[in-house]
Amino acid sequence: MALMxxxxxxxxxxxxxxxxxxxxxxxxxxxxxxxxxxxxxIRFVSVAHEQAAAHAADGLARVTGRPQACIAQNGPGAAxxxxxxxxxxxxxxxxxxxxxxxxTMGMGNGGFQELxxxxxxxxxxxxxxxxxxxxxxxxxxxxxxxxxxxxxxxTQLNIPRDYFxxxxxxxxxxxxxxxxxxxxxxxxxxxxxxxxxxxSPVILAGGGVSMADCVDEVKALAEYLTAPVVNTYLHNDSxxxxxxxxxxxxxxxxxxxxxxxxxxxxxVLALGTRLGPFGTLPQYDIDYWPKGAQIVQVxxxxxxxxxxxxxxxxxxxxxxxxxxxxLAQLKSIQPGREGKQAILAEVAAAKKAWQDELDAWAAQPxxxxxxxxxxxxxxxxxxxxxIVTTDVGNTCSMANSxxxxxxxxxxxxxxxxxxxxxxxxxxxxxxxxxxxxxxFALQGDGAYGISGIAEVMxxxxxxxxxxxxxxxxxxxxxxxxxxxxYYDNRFVGTNLNNPDFAQIARDMGAEGYRVQTPAEVKDxxxxxxxxxxxxxIDAVIDGAAEVLAEPFRRDALLPxxxxxxxxxxxxx
Ligand SMILES: Cc1ncc(C[n+]2csc(CCOP(=O)(O)OP(=O)(O)O)c2C)c(N)n1
Ligand SMILES: [Mg+2]
Numbered sequence: 001m002a003l004m005x006x007x008x009x010x011x012x013x014x015x016x017x018x019x020x021x022x023x024x025x026x027x028x029x030x031x032x033x034x035x036x037x038x039x040x041x042i043r044f045v046s047v048a049h050e051q052a053a054a055h056a057a058d059g060l061a062r063v064t065g066r067p068q069a070c071i072a073q074n075g076p077g078a079a080x081x082x083x084x085x086x087x088x089x090x091x092x093x094x095x096x097x098x099x100x101x102x103x104t105m106g107m108g109n110g111g112f113q114e115l116x117x118x119x120x121x122x123x124x125x126x127x128x129x130x131x132x133x134x135x136x137x138x139x140x141x142x143x144x145x146x147x148x149x150x151x152x153x154x155t156q157l158n159i160p161r162d163y164f165x166x167x168x169x170x171x172x173x174x175x176x177x178x179x180x181x182x183x184x185x186x187x188x189x190x191x192x193x194x195x196x197x198x199x200s201p202v203i204l205a206g207g208g209v210s211m212a213d214c215v216d217e218v219k220a221l222a223e224y225l226t227a228p229v230v231n232t233y234l235h236n237d238s239x240x241x242x243x244x245x246x247x248x249x250x251x252x253x254x255x256x257x258x259x260x261x262x263x264x265x266x267x268v269l270a271l272g273t274r275l276g277p278f279g280t281l282p283q284y285d286i287d288y289w290p291k292g293a294q295i296v297q298v299x300x301x302x303x304x305x306x307x308x309x310x311x312x313x314x315x316x317x318x319x320x321x322x323x324x325x326x327l328a329q330l331k332s333i334q335p336g337r338e339g340k341q342a343i344l345a346e347v348a349a350a351k352k353a354w355q356d357e358l359d360a361w362a363a364q365p366x367x368x369x370x371x372x373x374x375x376x377x378x379x380x381x382x383x384x385x386x387i388v389t390t391d392v393g394n395t396c397s398m399a400n401s402x403x404x405x406x407x408x409x410x411x412x413x414x415x416x417x418x419x420x421x422x423x424x425x426x427x428x429x430x431x432x433x434x435x436x437x438x439x440f441a442l443q444g445d446g447a448y449g450i451s452g453i454a455e456v457m458x459x460x461x462x463x464x465x466x467x468x469x470x471x472x473x474x475x476x477x478x479x480x481x482x483x484x485x486y487y488d489n490r491f492v493g494t495n496l497n498n499p500d501f502a503q504i505a506r507d508m509g510a511e512g513y514r515v516q517t518p519a520e521v522k523d524x525x526x527x528x529x530x531x532x533x534x535x536x537i538d539a540v541i542d543g544a545a546e547v548l549a550e551p552f553r554r555d556a557l558l559p560x561x562x563x564x565x566x567x568x569x570x571x572x
Contacts (some may be wrong), residue, residue, distance in 0.1 A: 001169045006137040007033040009170045010098075010159075011040045013141040016174040019069055021045055021060065021432050022098075023053035027073025029100035029161040034071075045432070045462050047425075048454035050077050054084030055425025055451070056432070057095045059389065063409050063433035065213065067094035067148040074101040074161060075113030079120065083419055085154045086124040090416035092207060092301075094148035096155050097121065101130075103162040121156040128156035134163040138170050146175040152211065152300065180300055182325035183315035191269075191296040191313045192329040198267035198294075201227040204250075205238035207415075208272015208299055210408035214320030215239060218271065221323045224330055226337040227269070228347050230258045233279035234390075234400065237411035238272070241404025244344050247351060248404065250288060251279045252552050253397040256357065257350040259288035266290070270297040270311075272319045274304035276416060281555060298322045358401060366542040369516055371395045371471065374539050375402040377518040378440075378469060381525045386438040387430045390414065391423035393444030394478040395471035395541065398549050421450030427466040428459060438529055441468045445498055446476040453504065459534035460509040467528045467535045470501050473543030481548045486557050488572060505536035514538045 004012070010033050014022070021043045026034060037044045047053045050072045057070040072078050078099040088095040099121070101107075102114040121128050127147040129140050137159070144155040182188055195201055203222050209215060215238070222229045222245045229239045233251025241248055248255025250262060262268065268290065273279070275297070280289045294312040297305055298319055305314030315322060337343075362372035375395070379402040382388070388403050389412040390396045396414075405411045412430060414422045427441035443452050448470045459466050471477075480494040505512030511533050513524035521539060528535035541547075551557065562568055 001171050003167060004170055005032070005164070006134040006166060006168055007036060007164045009138040009168060009172070010141055010164070011036045011042065012172045013138045013145075014042060014069065015040050016172050017145045018066060022069050022071055023047055023056040023429070024071040025050055025053065025073065025077055027077050027100070029074045030071060030098070030159070030164060032164040045428070045458070047458045049451060050080035051084045051421065052425035052428065052451050052455045052458065054081045054088065054095060054097065055422050056429035058084065058088040058091060058093045059412055059426035059429025060433045061088070061093045061095055061429070062091065062412050062426070063387065063430045065211065065409065067096055067145050068429070069096040069098055071098040073113070074099065074117070075115060078117045082120050082124065083417070084422070084425065085121060087414065087417035087419055087422055088154045089124040092152040092211065093154070094152060096144045096148050096157055097125070098157045098159065100159045100161050100164070102160065104160045105162065107160070118156070118158055124154060125156045126151040126153040128158065130158040131160065131163050134166045135168045135170070137163065137168070138172055142175050149175065150178040180318035180321065182321035183298065183317035187313055187315050188322065188325050188329055191315065192326060192333060194267055194294055194296055194312060195225060195269060195326070196330060196334040200264050201225055201267040201269060202262050202265035203227050203229045204232060204262070204268050204270045204273060205229055205235070206232040206271055206273025207235045207238065208319045209238040210235060212272065212300070212319040213408050214323055215408050217320050217323035217327075219243060221327050224327055224336055226340045226343045228261045228343070230262050232273045233276070234413035234415050235411070236400065236403055237405035237408050240406050242406070245347060246404070247347060248354070249400055250283075251400070252281070252283055253400045253549050254283060255354055255401055256284060256286065257354040259283060259286045260350055261347070263288040263290055265293045267294045267296065270295055271323070272299055274299065275308040277308060278416065280308075284550070364546070366547050367544055369518065369539070369541045370547055371398055371473070371541045372547070373518055374471070374521060374541050375399050377521045378525065379403055381522050382440060383438055383529070386410070386440055387412065387434055389423040389426040389430060389439070389441045391443040391447040392418050392420045392478070393447055393471070394481055394548050395444055395473065396423070396442055397478070397552065399442055420444070420447035421452065423447065424452040424455045424466065424468060427468070428455065428464050431464045431466050439466050441466055443468060443470055444477060445470055445472045445474065445496055445501075448501070453501070456505055456508050456510050456534060456536060465532050465534050467525070467537065469537045469539055472498060472501065472538050472540045474498055475543050477543050477548055478552065480543070481545070481551050482553070482557060484545045484548070485551055486559055488570075490570070501536055501538035511535040512538065514540065516540045
């Protein structure tokens with residue numbers, strides 16, 4: 001035990017958890033702790049809006065695999081975290097939201113910046129706690145880090161602002177790491193029997209594969225089984241597309257090769273995925289989910305087992321440990337699969353057919369640069385070690401077919417929260433975690449306005465050389481596509497009128513390039529990589545109906561039939 005202030009206890013616990021960077025905006029509520037950050041070796045990255053701070057902590061957590069933190073002023077500052085923390089929740093990303101709050105003597109008095117901020121985070125955290133005595137600061141901070149790490153999700157550390165002060169006796173120590181095993185031996189044996197007996201097994205590699213850093217283990221298993229490997233929706237880094245058994249991602253704007261392949265499966269080995277409804281919806285008129293197939297599902301979180309699909313075997317365990325145990329088990333019961341060359345040839349043919357289709361799309365006439373031309377050019381010029389973050393929008397969705405990764409923790413997407421404005425913040429965090437690797441933030445022009453353009457100031461000030469590519473089609477394209485398909489081209493609120501993003505970037509101290517052709521895209525990316533400075537590539541693309549991808553929520557939109565006279569002229 002040592003005598004310290006609660007602020008010291010907080011900061012020392014952060015240090016014990018190996019936190020070296022915290023994102024946020026300053027506020028009087030936690031000045032007393034903030035003042036210690038430099039001496040503690042913690043870098044405070046000051047952002048333009050707290051949303052980006054939480055996204056950056058999420059990006060850093062996804063790239064490092066360790067829990068990270070963001071901090072904000074009580075009330076409005078903490079409120080600005082909520083959407084981004086929810087994004088981290090659905091991304092299973094361990095982010096500790098540190099939210100100072102009104103002092104204990106003022107709670108309930110209708111004071112300044114006061115609102116009970118625990119309920120805000122109740123539905124988007126794995127755990128939340130209000131520090132109820134200053135003496136418990138270190139203990140409760142530890143708890144937040146432990147649960148964020150153990151349960152893969154955000155937690156909230158809520159601290160009444162007067163509890164940063166005083167003298168306490170306290171012990172500082174780090175939380176234990178959580179290690180999971182391969183699952184019960186008999187379950188692994190059962191699963192091995194099912195896989196060994198399969199005619200056309202397919203491995204579905206989810207986010208859990210990236211989080212367990214077990215791409216190599218999955219490769220070994222896939223190769224032994226000669227099983228094609230599909231990425232789950234928006235987890236393009238769960239298996240490298242260059243592998244001869246890789247067929248790419250299922251889900252919206254994903255790979256038809258993947259969909260056609262999984263449709264044939266009689267057994268699906270689902271690793272680290274809850275088989276979420278949006279990840280398995282029919283696409284391009286392919287109803288690909290193999291409804292008769294047996295499913296072996298492995299997940300670190302037992303709550304995901306059987307959540308969305310009936311499973312033959314559900315295993316709560318670590319994907320890496322499972323993949324190793326499964327390989328050993330398979331080797332003991334089966335010499336490997338026959339017809340390897342034929343399967344590899346089939347996979348290659350499926351991929352080639354899909355690539356030809358993609359190329360034909362990009363070659364279609366457009367008014368200026370076709371979005372797919374931009375995406376395929378970017379994918380060609382990006383260095384293999386680059387980290388890519390993507391946003392939510394029509395062009396970003398198309399990006400799902402263009403950016404595969406060499407390894408885990410390289411493709412960071414908005415995932416199930418689906419909020420526009422996530423990519424730039426994620427990219428800033430990724431850059432902190434991987435300073436030597438190029439980091440690209442891919443964002444639509446609308447999303448860039450939500451959280452992007454203002455954060456370029458952050459990137460310049462904090463020397464985080466993120467390369468933003470803004471898909472400039474002068475519209476909220478994804479929503480406009482709904483108006484095109486369902487509302488007879490009545491455009492309410494979907495047109496944008498953008499300024500010169502490249503010029504604004506330069507005014508903010510970043511590099512800025514406006515590009516309108518694939519050749520200019522290549523030059524701009526190369527210049528950005530060479531400059532080592534935050535860069536905004538304002539990529540002007542066609543946004544016409546013909547180039548937009550089909551709507552995402554076809555499942556939920558109906559052609560309108562109005563009944564009131566006033567609106568009947570809107571009927572088709
Ligand atoms: C925070 C938030 N607001 C609104 C939406 C609804 N939404 C989904 S896609 C989209 C359009 C995105 O436009 P843009 O970023 O310009 O990309 P584009 O579709 O044009 O490629 C909108 C508004 C959302 N997903 N998130
Ligand atoms: Mg747009």
